[in-house]
Amino acid sequence: MAVGGRDLATLRSWKVPYLRRNIGCVFQDFKLLTNKTAFDNVLYALVVTGQATGASKKKAAEILSLVGLGHKASSYPNELSGGEQQRVSIARAFVNHPPLLIADEPTGNLDPDTSMGIMQLLYRINKTGTTVLMATHDREMVDRMRRRVIALDAGKVVRDQKRGGYGED
Amino acid sequence: MGRISFFLKEAFGSLRRNYFMTIAALVTVFLSIVVLGGVLVFVYTTDALLREVEQKVEITVFLQTEPDPTPEETSAMQTEIMSWPEVKSSVFVSKEDALERLREDFKDNPEILDGLSGNPLPASFEVSLKDPQSVDAVAARFDGNPIVESVNYGKEIADKIFSVTSQARNFLLIFIALLGIVAILLISNTIRLSIFARKREVEIMKLVGATNWFIRWPFVIEGVFVGFVGAAAAAVVVLVLNSFLVGRIRGGLPFMAVPLDAVPYVLVTIILLAVGVVIGAAGSGIGLRRFLRV
Numbered sequence: 001m002a003v004g005g006r007d008l009a010t011l012r013s014w015k016v017p018y019l020r021r022n023i024g025c026v027f028q029d030f031k032l033l034t035n036k037t038a039f040d041n042v043l044y045a046l047v048v049t050g051q052a053t054g055a056s057k058k059k060a061a062e063i064l065s066l067v068g069l070g071h072k073a074s075s076y077p078n079e080l081s082g083g084e085q086q087r088v089s090i091a092r093a094f095v096n097h098p099p100l101l102i103a104d105e106p107t108g109n110l111d112p113d114t115s116m117g118i119m120q121l122l123y124r125i126n127k128t129g130t131t132v133l134m135a136t137h138d139r140e141m142v143d144r145m146r147r148r149v150i151a152l153d154a155g156k157v158v159r160d161q162k163r164g165g166y167g168e169d
Numbered sequence: 170m171g172r173i174s175f176f177l178k179e180a181f182g183s184l185r186r187n188y189f190m191t192i193a194a195l196v197t198v199f200l201s202i203v204v205l206g207g208v209l210v211f212v213y214t215t216d217a218l219l220r221e222v223e224q225k226v227e228i229t230v231f232l233q234t235e236p237d238p239t240p241e242e243t244s245a246m247q248t249e250i251m252s253w254p255e256v257k258s259s260v261f262v263s264k265e266d267a268l269e270r271l272r273e274d275f276k277d278n279p280e281i282l283d284g285l286s287g288n289p290l291p292a293s294f295e296v297s298l299k300d301p302q303s304v305d306a307v308a309a310r311f312d313g314n315p316i317v318e319s320v321n322y323g324k325e326i327a328d329k330i331f332s333v334t335s336q337a338r339n340f341l342l343i344f345i346a347l348l349g350i351v352a353i354l355l356i357s358n359t360i361r362l363s364i365f366a367r368k369r370e371v372e373i374m375k376l377v378g379a380t381n382w383f384i385r386w387p388f389v390i391e392g393v394f395v396g397f398v399g400a401a402a403a404a405v406v407v408l409v410l411n412s413f414l415v416g417r418i419r420g421g422l423p424f425m426a427v428p429l430d431a432v433p434y435v436l437v438t439i440i441l442l443a444v445g446v447v448i449g450a451a452g453s454g455i456g457l458r459r460f461l462r463v
Contacts (some may be wrong), residue, residue, distance in 0.1 A: 014380070021378035031373045035186055048379040049177060092377065 004100065024093030024101035024130070028108040030085045032077040038088045039064060039073040045092045056127050060095060067091045067121060083114035087121065094125055101125060103134040107141065115141065142166035178388035183367070190363035192396065197359040198399025198445055201352035206407035206441050212341045213432045214415070219334040223301040226330065228308050228322040230294040232302065237264065238316040243292065246316065250296060253310070255303040260295045264288050291318055299349055302331065352444070357452035360392060364456050375463040388453040396449020397442060404441045408434055 001008050004022055011019065032041050039060055046056035046166075064073050065112065067087040077085050086106060093101055103122060107115035119141055126132045142149060142165060149164030150157060177197040184191045232238050238246075244260060262270075267290040275281050298304060304322055311320045364371075374384045411432055 017375070017378050017380045017383075020376065025376055027376075031376060033370055033373055035183070037369070044374070044379075045377045048374070048377055048383060050172070053175075096378075 017048075022098050024090075024096065024098040026086070026090050026093050026101065026103040026106045028105040030076065030077070030082075030089045032085055032089055032092075034077050037074045037076055038080065038084075038091075041077070041088055042095050045095050060091075063091045063095045064088075066091045068128065081114075082110050083117060086110065086114075086118055090118070090121055090125070094130070097128075098130065100131045100133065101148055103132065105136055106134065107136065112140070119145065136168060139166040145148055176386040176390055179387035180394065181386065184391055184394065187363060187366065191391075192361045194356070194363060194395045195399045198356055198396055198449065200405050201355050202403035202441050202445055203406055204354050205345075205348050205444065206403055206437065207410070208341075208345055209437055209440065210407055210432050211410045213267050213347060214411075214436070215337065215341065218414075219337060222330055223334060223395045224297070226298070226301045226304055226322065226327045228294075228296040228298070228320060229428060230311050230320050231291045231318045232293060233291070233316050234264075234291045237292065242316050247294070250294060253307065255300060255307050257299045258295050259297075262293045262295060264290055264292050267292065275337065279330045281325075281378075301327070309416060323394070342344075349444070353448055353452075356448045357456060360449070360452040361456040364388065364453070364460065368460050371457065371460045372463050375461065381461045385454055385457055388457050389450050392449035392453030393446050394449070396445035396447070396452075399449075400442045400445025403445070404438045407441070408437065 004019065006015075006019060017111065032038075033044065042060040042064060043053075043056060046060060047053065061070070061073065064070050067090055069084060069087050069091070072080060072084060077088070080088065090103075090106070093103075101122075106122070107118055110118065115138065117125065122132050122134065123145070147157065147164045149161045149166075151159035151164075232243070243263075247259060247261050250256055265288070268288050271290065272279065272282060296307065298307060304327055308322050309318050311317045371384055
């Protein structure tokens with residue numbers, strides 16, 4: 001299996017962090033650093049890559065506004081709602097402008113309305129040219145987006161459809 | 170804000186946030202190093218005492234009496250003895266000095282010496298050595314010397330002293346090694362506990378694309394800080410306690426010269442600090458390894 005032109009089976013372990021920087025990751029349980037503010041969580045993804053912090057602070061603030069959380073930049077994750085936490089985690093995943101963004105059930109822990117907001121955010125990110133790969137069990141969401149759908153069963157691809165819905169055959 | 174100041178901020182931030190773990194680690198380091206330092210001080214003091222005992226080993230060379238050696242011969246011999254590298258000092262005791270000493274020993278009943286006609290006592294050299302272990306070799310050099318009557322250095326007593334002191338030294342070394350291992354295990358275990366509490370944090374950092382060393386540095390800085398502060402406090406306690414105790418022992422046992430300056434304060438402080446810092450840093454760095462495989 002290859003990601004971004006690199007074969008994962010032969011990839012040296014010390015190179016993994018550099019590959020991860022080219023892939024934004026969004027998780028079902030957000031995976032935010034609980035001891036850092038929303039702003040510092042986003043900033044961390046930039047500092048990790050060794051970017052000059054003057055510019056990256058500006059960048060982190062911008063991206064937080066973009067996901068609609070500019071006013072909650074100094075809040076800690078436990079002071080944010082689920083939807084807001086997921087927005088922070090999307091901001092963190094996208095702040096490096098990766099070519100690929102992987103979202104593992106990003107709406108799994110959220111109510112339908114909040115989920116919709118998250119999906120719109122991912123849609124906008126997709127519009128900037130970033131490939132968004134999302135794993136989900138959310139039938140309604142898949143049917144509404146009408147994007148390319150790849151169905152897996154027991155680890156095997158059973159369907160790959162250009163403008164698919166959920167559970168179609 | 171450079172990389173180093175970012176790491177420092179991360180390290181001290183989490184030391185403050187996880188203050189309970191910080192205190193637990195500090196106390197562990199402090200106690201382990203106090204014990205280690207106490208033993209170190211004990212070893213130094215004991216070693217100084219052992220050396221004092223060893224210094225008592227001395228060679229007495231009795232010279233011929235019939236005829237007595239001439240002053241030229243004895244002074245030539247004195248020069249020769251002093252030229253040997255093992256020799257610390259050599260004192261010539263003339264026949265007259267020997268008699269004087271005997272009189273001194275028997276001054277309560279001098280009539281015992283009244284029967285003496287002339288001076289039957291031999292002159293002698295009292296030779297003390299830099300390294301007492303070389304006593305056999307030095308004593309052997311007097312064999313066959315025409316003006317030497319006999320050589321006396323209490324061979325059995327010397328051998329016994331050396332076997333006891335070397336055994337004591339081995340025992341102390343093993344003791345120190347064991348305690349060092351206990352300290353290392355105790356400290357690294359405490360550090361591992363504090364890292365375990367932050368397992369999730371480390372996992373997230375890796376998922377965001379941090380390299381292992383990027384995550385490790387703040388932990389290593391934390392370990393160095395805890396090790397340094399704990400060891401510094403321990404060193405102060407150990408050295409203050411040492412001078413207090415040595416003072417008490419000196420007061421209680423005036424006949425036994427306990428060397429207060431036997432403990433090289435600077436060296437012991439450096440050793441304890443180094444042990445604290447190295448164990449702290451290594452404990453964090455190595456303890457983290459398990460959680461870095463994400």
